[in-house]
Every structure is written in C-alpha cells, then in structure tokens.
Amino acid sequence: MKKILVAPQAFKGSISALDAAKASAEGILRVLPNCNVVLCPVADGGDGTLETLVDISNGSIKTDSVTGPNGEAIEASWGAMGDGVSAVIEMARMSGLAIIPIEDRNPLTATTYGLGEIISIALDEGFRKFIIGIGGSGTNDAGAGMAQALGVKLLDIDGTDISFGGGPLVHLDSIDMSGIDPRIFESEFMIACDVSNPLIGAEGASTVYGPQKGATEKMVMELDNSLARFGEIVERTLNKKVTWIPGAGAAGGLGAGMIAFLNGQLKSGVDIVLDKVLLKDKLKGVDLVITGEGSIDFQTIYNKAPIGVAKMAYSMGIPTVGIAGMLGKNYQVVHKDDGIKAVTSITQGPVTLKESSEASYQLILESVEQLVRFVEVGIGMQKGKPIK
Numbered sequence: 452m453k454k455i456l457v458a459p460q461a462f463k464g465s466i467s468a469l470d471a472a473k474a475s476a477e478g479i480l481r482v483l484p485n486c487n488v489v490l491c492p493v494a495d496g497g498d499g500t501l502e503t504l505v506d507i508s509n510g511s512i513k514t515d516s517v518t519g520p521n522g523e524a525i526e527a528s529w530g531a532m533g534d535g536v537s538a539v540i541e542m543a544r545m546s547g548l549a550i551i552p553i554e555d556r557n558p559l560t561a562t563t564y565g566l567g568e569i570i571s572i573a574l575d576e577g578f579r580k581f582i583i584g585i586g587g588s589g590t591n592d593a594g595a596g597m598a599q600a601l602g603v604k605l606l607d608i609d610g611t612d613i614s615f616g617g618g619p620l621v622h623l624d625s626i627d628m629s630g631i632d633p634r635i636f637e638s639e640f641m642i643a644c645d646v647s648n649p650l651i652g653a654e655g656a657s658t659v660y661g662p663q664k665g666a667t668e669k670m671v672m673e674l675d676n677s678l679a680r681f682g683e684i685v686e687r688t689l690n691k692k693v694t695w696i697p698g699a700g701a702a703g704g705l706g707a708g709m710i711a712f713l714n715g716q717l718k719s720g721v722d723i724v725l726d727k728v729l730l731k732d733k734l735k736g737v738d739l740v741i742t743g744e745g746s747i748d749f750q751t752i753y754n755k756a757p758i759g760v761a762k763m764a765y766s767m768g769i770p771t772v773g774i775a776g777m778l779g780k781n782y783q784v785v786h787k788d789d790g791i792k793a794v795t796s797i798t799q800g801p802v803t804l805k806e807s808s809e810a811s812y813q814l815i816l817e818s819v820e821q822l823v824r825f826v827e828v829g830i831g832m833q834k835g836k837p838i839k
Contacts, residue, residue, distance in 0.1 A: 477816050513529055515568075553665075591666070650678050737764070798814070
C-alpha cells in the first residue's frame with residue numbers, strides 16, 4: 452500500500468480534525484513507514500468547520516465584539532482563510548441557541564444582527580468569498596437582523612423601521628435595499644445548509660424548530676405568520692420567491708434571508724467543505740481512505756463528513772474505512788451502497804468520556820495502527836504471500 456489519505460472530522464469536544472489526522476498518520480507510519488500519507492481534515496458545515504478550514508488553509512481565527520441574539524454585546528469568532536479572500540462564519544457563534552440561557556430564549560425578539568456585523572467586519576478586511584454555516588441558530592427572524600446590520604431598511608406601513616426579532620416581521624410592509632453595503636454585490640456567499648424545510652407551514656422553520664428555541668404553541672403560530680409575511684414582502688419588493696425553496700426555513704428562516712438579501716447559494720455543508728479542501732484532487736493515486744468522527748451511527752449517512760468522504764472515494768474506486776469515539780445506534784447503515792466499508796471504535800475497555808477525550812490522540816493513533824495491520828493482513832491473504 453503506497454498511498455493513504457486520512458480525512459477525519461473533529462471528534463466533538465475531544466480533538467480537532469487536524470490533530471485526529473496527525474494521530475492517524477502516526478499510526479499508519481508505525482506499520483508502513485514508507486507509505487505516502489496525505490492529511491485532509493474535513494467538516495460538514497457544523498461545529499468544527501471554522502477551525503478545519505482555517506487549519507488546512509494556514510489561516511487565522513479572529514474575534515470581534517458584536518451584538519448577541521438578545522441585543523447584548525458578545526465576543527464572536529470567525530475564520531480568515533489563508534487565501535486572503537475567503538471568510539468562514541458559523542452563525543451559531545453570534546446568534547446561536549447555545550449562547551442564550553434557557554430562561555432568556557425568545558424567538559419573537561432574538562436577532563441575527565451580530566451575523567450581519569461580522570459580515571461587515573470581514574468585508575472591511577477585504578474578504579469577498581464567504582462560507583457561512585447556519586446550523587444551531589437561536590433565532591427565527593429570517594435573517595432580518597443580519598440585513599439591518601448591512602444597511603437594509605425593513606419598514607412597516609408607516610415607513611418606520613421594525614424592531615428586532617421574528618415577531619415584528621408580521622408588520623413588515625416594504626424593504627428598502629438602497630442603503631445595503633454595495634460590497635455585498637461584489638461577494639459570493641456559500642451557505643452550508645443541511646435541512647430542506649420550507650420557510651412556513653407544518654414543515655417550516657417556526658413549527659419544526661421554534662419550540663426548541665423557546666416558542667410556545669401560540670408563539671409558533673405568530674412566528675409562522677411573521678415568516679409568511681416576510682416571504683410575501685420579499686416576493687413583492689425584491690421579486691424573489693423564497694417561501695417554498697427547500698432550505699429556506701433553515702436557521703429560523705435565515706436560509707430565505709440569505710437568498711433574498713445576499714443572493715446566497717444553499718448547499719450541503721459537507722459538499723462545500725470537501726470542495727474547499729480539494730478532496731477530489733487529493734484522492735488521485737490513493738489506495739485507501741481513513742475517515743472518522745466522534746460518533747458513527749445511523750445519523751452519519753445524513754450528509755455527515757465521513758459519508759461524504761466515502762462516497763467521493765467510492766466514485767474513484769477507492770475503499771474507505773472509519774474510526775469513531777463510539778459506534779452508536781444502527782451504525783451498520785454506513786456500510787450500505789457506496790459507504791464506509793469497515794468501522795471501529797477507538798475506545799479500549801471501560802472508560803469515561805473525560806478519560807477518552809483526554810487520551811484521544813493516543814487512542815486514535817493506536818486504533819489506526821491496528822486497523823492498518825488488519826488491512827495489510829487482508830492484502831497479504833489476497834496475494835497468497837506472508838505478511839512482512
């Protein structure tokens with residue numbers, strides 16, 4: 452075996468994708484010291500995407516003070532990729548559910564204003580290509596706050612600016628784009644979106660995701676009406692039909708707002724990342740791919756990074772095997788079709804999550820070492836030769 456590509460994503464809360472790749476490489480070289488090991492840490496548009504893309508591009512992580520979802524000042528991080536023109540933003544870091552205390556969650560008033568501020572800051576620094584992950588939102592305002600931060604006026608019937616949050620959108624009567632930052636139209640926005648919900652209705656943003664953001668049954672109805680109004684005014688004012696676009700309901704309607712205000716393109720997060728890390732080019736001449744994540748289970752097949760890696764490798768005739776912090780419910784589904792051919796857990800005996808997290812580098816190294824030894828045994832048996 453002459454060339455192995457290592458493409459794990461971060462083991463959430465334990466080890467970064469880059470460090471997981473380095474540990475894997477060390478394990479491979481213990482068995483195959485002359486092997487050409489290619490490192491390609493990956494992500495799926497969710498947690499860890501920022502760090503992964505920054506690491507692989509020799510970029511940097513920046514932190515700025517912006518407006519949080521409840522109007523408070525917060526410190527939010529974003530990524531500057533090494534090419535000097537691409538910025539990586541996880542909206543959850545400035546408008547996410549996890550940063551809102553449970554008792555303060557109110558999607559009627561929560562705003563994406565901070566996201567718009569970060570985009571503006573990145574524009575000031577010369578960035579014109581944006582990768583924006585929109586998972587984990589705590590808002591339901593269809594990106595209204597983001598638009599307001601970028602100079603868009605959202606007006607009621609009296610021509611007065613509406614307030615922040617999803618609730619006031621029910622009073623939206625017109626949209627004035629004349630004051631939007633003109634650099635928006637010089638820029639490209641790739642939106643990492645892995646849900647297909649429309650803006651409104653039984654499968655819409657408010658009904659499906661509103662309750663986890665603190666919405667009562669009554670609030671869900673109010674929010675759904677607000678987003679319906681938003682879709683109506685966008686169509687009337689901007690001549691864009693966003694209401695029923697798959698993914699428009701992502702992140703409390705932010706998917707629709709990204710299309711309406713930024714001409715954003717909604718794409719699978721893993722597809723965006725795999726394209727950005729040039730996985731297809733790196734797969735050329737590879738004999739085996741090793742991928743992995745914190746937990747491999749039935750959810751892995753739904754646009755998670757490991758299955759994305761395996762599918763691309765399969766299309767090029769390359770087998771993929773995987774490692775995981777744990778193998779969860781129905782993990783065997785990853786073997787179907789053009790999936791991962793074999794998976795194994797890095798855990799060794801009874802161990803706490805804290806213990807395994809602290810030892811993750813060594814556990815990955817040793818697990819990959821044994822995995823490669825198994826692969827070598829299989830190759831030797833096929834060739835009818837002793838293993839050396």
